[in-house]
Amino acid sequence: MTATTVTPLGGLPDLDVHGLRRFTVAAGDTRAIAWRNLMGYVRIPQLLIFSTIQPVIFVLLFRYVFGGAISTPGVPYVDFLMPGIFAQTVTFGAMGTAIGLATDLNLGLIERFRSLPMARSAVLAGRTVADLVRNVLVIVLMVVVGFLVSYRVHTNVFAFIGAMLIVLLFGFALSWIYATVGLLVKDPETAQAASFPVLAPLIFASSAFVPVDSMPGWLQPFAEYQPLSCVVNAVRGISLGSPSGFDIFLALAWCFGILAVAAPLAVRRYRMAA
Amino acid sequence: MTESAISVQGLRKRFGDVVALDGIDFAVPAGTVLGLLGPNGAGKTTAVRVLTTILSPDDGQAEVLGLDVVRRPEAVRARIGLAGQYAAVDQNLSGRENLRLIGRLTHMPRQLIAPRADELLERFDLVDAADRPARTYSGGMRRRLDLAAALVHRPPVLFLDEPTTGLDPQSRRDVWGMIGELVREGTTLLLTTQYLEEADRLADQIVVIDHGLVIAEGTAAELKARLGATVVEIGLGDPGEARRAKSLLAPYAVREPELEDSQVRIEICEGPRTIIDALRTLDGDGLAAETLTVREPSLDDVFLALTGRPAEPSEPDEQVSTRGAA
Known part of the structure; x- marks a missing residue:
């Protein structure tokens, strides 16, 4: 009997692929994985619907219930609120990255992907890119909701789109943190439960819903300079027509800083996960 | 070689x-x-x-x-192809989409992917369910899809x-x-x-x-x-008959037959042929078997024979249940 009577149909990388070819392979694999993750939202639209109901409730709650008690001198509260809502929405949404990866790990899909001749980076990148696409949809929806409750943007369209790009970049960076969480906890329920205690202080001890100077003195330094606040401050400045270069710098520094640390950690964790 | x-x-x-x-x-x-x-x-x-x-x-x-x-x-x-015990397929994708996804991820030439997926769906009897989400498949169908997924790139x-x-x-x-x-x-x-x-x-x-x-x-x-093979248990009318049967059956067994009340237990090597001969011998002596149980050796028998202890009870997750060697 000859050694191999069966010939594989795929490409055979006898020499390890390098350079540009390696990059295009990884990009193709990432696209395939991102497509499969997005199909999940298409097939189970409830997932997307329920994850957008929560931020809508926050808008209504803060706009019409708590808002009256929160003083934001010189700025209508809804204009103060909406940048906070955008950042909060992508922050909660990042949990989806953890839940998605934990589900795949649980079902043995990650194991299958690891046995395929695909780019190692594609499983994580495909997940975070799919979550980025989902965030684009959710942010567009939240902007519409904002306009419906009389949110006004005091700048031009391009500056506003730039602000939304900062929000999306922040969500993308957080997704990489949550990728590690999802691979560590390995089941979707735990991923959700483990995320909340970290998210709550990030979202509420921030400038998202109330001015930081209304908080006790010991909390103010954290609340002012933690990543979510920096993003909110930058976006709020742009949205109110008074952009601050320093705020935008801080926001971008946090986003790229988180990416630089979280992405390698997630990739390392992925190599070990089985 | x-x-x-x-x-x-x-x-x-x-x-x-x-x-x-x-x-x-x-x-x-x-x-x-x-x-x-x-x-x-x-x-x-x-x-x-x-x-x-x-x-x-x-x-x-x-x-x-x-x-x-x-x-x-x-x-x-x-x-290589790998199919595991978990039937690792995307629950939200259809059978066809799952197979095509694997085709893309194994970098098959594009024009081969769709026909290969169709061929495997046919072969694994999944054509009727090809466009339904895998979530709706039965356990057996999911396992077949998993097996097909391992074969996409041949x-x-x-x-x-x-x-x-x-x-x-x-x-x-x-x-x-x-x-x-x-x-x-x-x-x-x-x-x-x-x-x-x-x-x-x-x-x-x-x-x-x-x-x-x-x-x-x-x-x-x-x-x-090496195991002593098939175990045959024959129930007779009473313990006296069983004692007679025991001595008649001894030549067929690989070890000394065991007696328990009116039941004789023998281990034989040559499966069905030996059983027929043994029953004929009993019949020829006027002994009628009232019950007959034939048991092929199981993993437990293999383990008992090889290690002197039974295989330990199954646990669901191998990685958790792997025991120390010491």
């Missing part, structure tokens, strides 16, 4: 204090089927994970088609980790039939299983592992011969 499609030498892997593989060796000639037999926690899944480049070993060497799994993982992955070497665990008897026979077909086409197969019957049915060669060590190897027939 036949080349080895899979070869493993001195493979070791530990997880913390737990030794999963304690230096195993085996080889699978190209185009043949090796059954890796052992209870849960024996190290079967760990061996498969190392060979499929998912885990790296602590020590030892493993090669697939002459390619070292540690040094050439990408080349190995292009040539890998010459296939790893099946407990391919029929948890399936009903009909689905199990279906999967066996499909595996048999692959093997006839020349695919080299490494199969892990807890069922001697499955290894017997599918494997050319069986390696029995326990606590990360190879404790026996050979063909199914060789292993069974």
Whole structure:
């Protein structure tokens, strides 16, 4: 009997692929994985619907219930609120990255992907890119909701789109943190439960819903300079027509800083996960 | 000389204090089927994970088609298929979409992907369900889809980790039939299983592992011969008759028959032929068997014979249940 009577149909990388070819392979694999993750939202639209109901409730709650008690001198509260809502929405949404990866790990899909001749980076990148696409949809929806409750943007369209790009970049960076969480906890329920205690202080001890100077003195330094606040401050400045270069710098520094640390950690964790 | 499609030498892997593989060796000639037999926690899944480049070993060497799994993982992955006990398919995608996704991820030429997916759906009897989400599939269908997914890029070497665990008897026979077909086409197969019957049915060669060590190897027939084979229990009218039957049956048994009340228990080698002869002998002496039980040796019997202790009770997760070797 000859050694191999069966010939594989795929490409055979006898020499390890390098350079540009390696990059295009990884990009193709990432696209395939991102497509499969997005199909999940298409097939189970409830997932997307329920994850957008929560931020809508926050808008209504803060706009019409708590808002009256929160003083934001010189700025209508809804204009103060909406940048906070955008950042909060992508922050909660990042949990989806953890839940998605934990589900795949649980079902043995990650194991299958690891046995395929695909780019190692594609499983994580495909997940975070799919979550980025989902965030684009959710942010567009939240902007519409904002306009419906009389949110006004005091700048031009391009500056506003730039602000939304900062929000999306922040969500993308957080997704990489949550990728590690999802691979560590390995089941979707735990991923959700483990995320909340970290998210709550990030979202509420921030400038998202109330001015930081209304908080006790010991909390103010954290609340002012933690990543979510920096993003909110930058976006709020742009949205109110008074952009601050320093705020935008801080926001971008946090986003790229988180990416630089979280992405390698997630990739390392992925190599070990089985 | 036949080349080895899979070869493993001195493979070791530990997880913390737990030794999963304690230096195993085996080889699978190209185009043949090796059954890796052992209870849960024996190290079967760990061996498969190392060979499929998912885990790296602590020590030892493993090669697939002459390619070292540690040094050439990408080349190995292009040539293998893996189907596990979890039926790892995307629940939200349809069967067809799942297969096409694997085609893309194995970098098959685009024009081949769709026809290959259709061919596999046909072959695994999934045409009617091809466009339904895998979430709606039965356990047997999902397992067949998982098996099909492992074959999309037509890998010459296939790893099946407990391919029929948890399936009903009909689905199990279906999967066996499909595996048999692959093997006839020349695919080299490494199969892990807890069922001697499955290894017997599918494997050319069986390696029995326990606590990360190879404790026996050979063909199914060789292993069974070492076991004392089939157990036959014959119930007679009363203990007196049973005593007479015992002495009449002794020549057919491989060991001294055992007597329990009005029941005689013998172990025989040559299955059905011997049973017929034995019953004729009893009949010729005016003894009528009132009950008859025939039991083929199970994994438990293999273990009892090889290790002097029964296979430990099954636990769901191999990685959790792998025990220390000490």
